[in-house]
Amino acid sequence: MTDFSDPRPSRWQRLTDNDIFWSFIHSPGAMIAAAVTLLCILACFAAPLIAPFNPFDPAQISLWDGKLPPAWVDGGQPQYWLGTDNQGRDMLSTILYGGRLSILVGLAAVCLGMVLGVSLGVISGYVGGATDAIIMRIADVQLTIPGILLAILINGIGRAILPLEMREDFAIYVVIIAIGLTDWPQFARVARGATLVEANKEYVQAARVIGLPGWLIMLRHIFPNTLRPVLVIATIGLALAIIAEATLSFLGQGIPPTTPSLGTLIRVGNEYLFSGLWWITFFPALTLVVLVFSVNLLGDWMRDALNPKLR
Amino acid sequence: MTVTRTLAAALMTTAMAVPMAAQAENVLRWTSQGDALTLDPHSQNEGPTNSMNSLIYESLVSRNYELVLEPELAESWEAAPDGWTFKLREGVKFHDGSDFTAEDVVFSFERALAESSDFKEQAKAVTSVEVIDDYTVKLITDGPNPILANQLTGILIMDKDWSEANNVTTPQDYAASEETFAVRNANGTGPFVVESRAPEELTVLTANPDWWGTDLFPGNLDKIEYRPISNAATRVAALLSGEVDFVLDPPLQDLKRIEAADGLEVKTAAQIRSIFFGFDMASDKLRSSSLEENPFKDPKVREAFNLAIDKDAIQRVVMEGLSFPTAMITPPGVLGNTPELDEQFGFDPEKAKALLTEAGYADGFSVQLDCPNNRYNNDEKICQAAVAMLAKVGVDVKLDAIPKAQHFPKIQNRTSDFYMLGWGVPTLDSHYVFAYLLAKDGSWNATGYDNARVNEITQAITTETDLDKRTALIDEAWQIIREEKPYLPIHHQVIAWAMSDDFDIPIASDDGLRPRYVVKK
Numbered sequence: 001m002t003d004f005s006d007p008r009p010s011r012w013q014r015l016t017d018n019d020i021f022w023s024f025i026h027s028p029g030a031m032i033a034a035a036v037t038l039l040c041i042l043a044c045f046a047a048p049l050i051a052p053f054n055p056f057d058p059a060q061i062s063l064w065d066g067k068l069p070p071a072w073v074d075g076g077q078p079q080y081w082l083g084t085d086n087q088g089r090d091m092l093s094t095i096l097y098g099g100r101l102s103i104l105v106g107l108a109a110v111c112l113g114m115v116l117g118v119s120l121g122v123i124s125g126y127v128g129g130a131t132d133a134i135i136m137r138i139a140d141v142q143l144t145i146p147g148i149l150l151a152i153l154i155n156g157i158g159r160a161i162l163p164l165e166m167r168e169d170f171a172i173y174v175v176i177i178a179i180g181l182t183d184w185p186q187f188a189r190v191a192r193g194a195t196l197v198e199a200n201k202e203y204v205q206a207a208r209v210i211g212l213p214g215w216l217i218m219l220r221h222i223f224p225n226t227l228r229p230v231l232v233i234a235t236i237g238l239a240l241a242i243i244a245e246a247t248l249s250f251l252g253q254g255i256p257p258t259t260p261s262l263g264t265l266i267r268v269g270n271e272y273l274f275s276g277l278w279w280i281t282f283f284p285a286l287t288l289v290v291l292v293f294s295v296n297l298l299g300d301w302m303r304d305a306l307n308p309k310l311r
Numbered sequence: 312m313t314v315t316r317t318l319a320a321a322l323m324t325t326a327m328a329v330p331m332a333a334q335a336e337n338v339l340r341w342t343s344q345g346d347a348l349t350l351d352p353h354s355q356n357e358g359p360t361n362s363m364n365s366l367i368y369e370s371l372v373s374r375n376y377e378l379v380l381e382p383e384l385a386e387s388w389e390a391a392p393d394g395w396t397f398k399l400r401e402g403v404k405f406h407d408g409s410d411f412t413a414e415d416v417v418f419s420f421e422r423a424l425a426e427s428s429d430f431k432e433q434a435k436a437v438t439s440v441e442v443i444d445d446y447t448v449k450l451i452t453d454g455p456n457p458i459l460a461n462q463l464t465g466i467l468i469m470d471k472d473w474s475e476a477n478n479v480t481t482p483q484d485y486a487a488s489e490e491t492f493a494v495r496n497a498n499g500t501g502p503f504v505v506e507s508r509a510p511e512e513l514t515v516l517t518a519n520p521d522w523w524g525t526d527l528f529p530g531n532l533d534k535i536e537y538r539p540i541s542n543a544a545t546r547v548a549a550l551l552s553g554e555v556d557f558v559l560d561p562p563l564q565d566l567k568r569i570e571a572a573d574g575l576e577v578k579t580a581a582q583i584r585s586i587f588f589g590f591d592m593a594s595d596k597l598r599s600s601s602l603e604e605n606p607f608k609d610p611k612v613r614e615a616f617n618l619a620i621d622k623d624a625i626q627r628v629v630m631e632g633l634s635f636p637t638a639m640i641t642p643p644g645v646l647g648n649t650p651e652l653d654e655q656f657g658f659d660p661e662k663a664k665a666l667l668t669e670a671g672y673a674d675g676f677s678v679q680l681d682c683p684n685n686r687y688n689n690d691e692k693i694c695q696a697a698v699a700m701l702a703k704v705g706v707d708v709k710l711d712a713i714p715k716a717q718h719f720p721k722i723q724n725r726t727s728d729f730y731m732l733g734w735g736v737p738t739l740d741s742h743y744v745f746a747y748l749l750a751k752d753g754s755w756n757a758t759g760y761d762n763a764r765v766n767e768i769t770q771a772i773t774t775e776t777d778l779d780k781r782t783a784l785i786d787e788a789w790q791i792i793r794e795e796k797p798y799l800p801i802h803h804q805v806i807a808w809a810m811s812d813d814f815d816i817p818i819a820s821d822d823g824l825r826p827r828y829v830v831k832k
Binding site: 022057058059061062063064066067086088101168252258266270271272274275276277 | 530541542544547548551560562564565567568621624627628629692695696698700701702705708711722
């Protein structure tokens with residue numbers, strides 16, 4: 001009898017039969033972090049389906065239900081499980097919708113930073129010479145300035161050049177650009193390092209010998225091999241970007257209160273801390289902490305797992 | 312021995328220096344959410360701006376904290392056949408040392424009547440100023456004017472020579488963002504001199520040692536530091552931590568917390584200020600709506616908006632009970648407000664929907680609501696609540712909440728479709744409301760409301776001396792306004808001041824601080 005079954009390992013086997021997966025299932029911290037992150041992301045993105053109310057629909061808000069405490073506290077009402085804010089919006093729904101916005105802004109900002117940083121890093125490492133020097137010095141200079149200051153600056157300029165009536169509609173894009181432009185040097189440095197290693201390998205030299213153009217070599221041959229370390233930076237960068245968005249919004253420079261992100265919710269709730277309405281700021285803050293902490297843990301584990309020296 | 316003596320001497324010096332330093336200065340550190348828009352006393356007729364400017368400049372007649380008229384730069388006044396004769400206070404000097412004379416009064420009235428002045432409606436009462444001698448002027452009026460003294464409290468007196476030397480003989484055109492010398496510099500006769508000013512940051516005023524009233528008023532402040540803090544929670548934190556002594560506008564939800572703190576107290580008073588929304592009912596088309604016509608032209612739509620807003624909910628939840636829901640844009644205490652006129656229209660979203668359907672807007676329409684976010688108590692939150700309430704009757708309202716410095720020009724330039732405004736009445740007379748908000752060419756009338764009878768009455772009550780007839784005219788105008796609803800009244804404000812109990816600060820219902828009565832204990 002001949003065995004006709006495919007001798008190559010199946011996709012699932014390939015996914016599970018490697019050291020990264022092994023490291024993952026042997027690290028309880030990573031698994032919990034991954035589960036919590038996944039849960040947060042799924043819950044936030046499914047907000048329109050699972051949230052009890054739509055906080056962006058003014059017709060669903062009743063002012064008379066404003067400032068209600070969480071359901072288990074005296075005076076709370078069962079339909080508002082985490083209480084309501086000053087306008088009568090359900091806190092749970094606002095957090096889910098707000099979390100979605102925070103994650104989206106974080107992802108978009110990291111993607112922008114990654115595309116920008118990796119391109120510049122690969123070019124810098126591959127071309128070398130003056131190009132390399134200029135790009136990396138710009139990155140160095142930018143790294144000496146605290147990221148959040150730079151984000152505030154870019155954000156401020158972005159808002160100033162927009163006409164007043166467009167400011168609110170475009171606030172979210174301005175924030176994404178501000179954070180994305182802040183975190184590219186990290187990506188550039190890592191990508192350049194990886195490029196320097198790859199550029200001297202024989203397959204790259206072979207590609208050069210057969211006359212492939214530089215951009216094709218960078219894109220097809222070098223870029224895929226820089227992805228591992230970039231992914232680690234991207235994960236940690238996501239946590240930082242979410243924090244940066246929350247900081248900007250908390251300072252009143254980010255997402256407007258009509259479509260609040262987690263940071264905006266914390267800022268709005270902050271006004272009510274003195275009067276004892278703790279839940280308006282506490283639950284968004286808790287969500288932010290849990291989300292960022294688990295993404296960070298995941299990034300931390302990924303760094304260890306992908307680092308050959310630590311294996 | 313020498314060492315001990317030196318030490319003793321040093322100790323004594325320190326011991327003596329400390330109480331002396333503490334006695335030397337009575338500083339009031341004051342905060343509220345927004346800054347004065349300008350130091351030009353005739354450019355912006357706006358509460359905080361007037362409040363700041365009246366510390367530096369003075370008017371002929373002013374009101375004390377109980378809003379009783381008292382002489383300021385005028386010592387006495389009496390009716391003359393064609394106006395009023397004012398005897399001016401002698402020996403008063405401007406901050407730069409020059410004398411205050413009748414010439415300055417003439418100049419200031421002319422300046423307040425200039426095109427760019429925001430005090431035209433008050434100054435218009437005086438057709439010309441006649442100099443009798445250096446310290447006597449006659450304010451000529453267009454017929455007998457029973458309320459002239461009331462109208463003068465807002466007209467601050469500037470120095471003619473200083474204004475000419477600095478090229479500020481006309482007021483700053485605020486709506487056109489003009490910048491002049493008088494915007495950041497001031498030379499008045501008032502109890503405080505500007506030491507330094509960084510707009511939106513810190514304004515330091517020092518007591519004027521040569522002020523005429525130093526011995527006449529109980530106030531004992533040497534210095535005022537005004538530092539606007541836009542975030543409400545930060546303002547309260549600053550008061551709780553002792554960083555400031557006085558918060559003019561503490562957030563209402565924090566009053567209990569402030570009262571519970573040691574060494575702090577809260578004072579409240581019904582304010583002479585009403586909060587309302589205005590509709591642009593004159594333009595052919597709204598700027599922020601896709602409709603081809605202007606729905607606000609239809610009285611049914613204006614009535615529907617009135618019925619859709621739950622004013623009691625705003626009072627209970629947003630204002631923490633500190634407001635009086637109303638159907639009138641001027642509060643009790645102002646001549647013209649009566650309980651009948653102030654009777655609420657009620658809250659009836661069903662009827663509002665029916666009215667909108669009748670008017671042809673069964674599916675509603677969209678419009679932008681312009682709202683300040685640093686002017687009135689909980690201004691932005693009131694607007695947010697209104698957006699939700701109007702959404703329930705199908706009107707899609709987009710909220711644009713911005714700082715007052717950008718909001719007010721929209722109203723004065725008449726470029727807003729639907730906006731929030733608050734109006735205080737320093738004269739305590741309805742004429743002030745008619746002239747600015749309801750007369751056809753009123754400078755704050757962005758509704759474009761133009762009713763022939765109301766315009767006529769606005770004119771007539773400036774000369775009608777029979778008080779019963781005059782009150783009847785005012786009442787008639789308010790009846791028309793109640794019927795036609797160019798404005799959507801929300802409530803009369805209650806003001807709360809929070810302060811350190813080191814100070815005795817008398818609260819005034821016009822929300823104006825009167826430092827001449829402020830005593831540091």
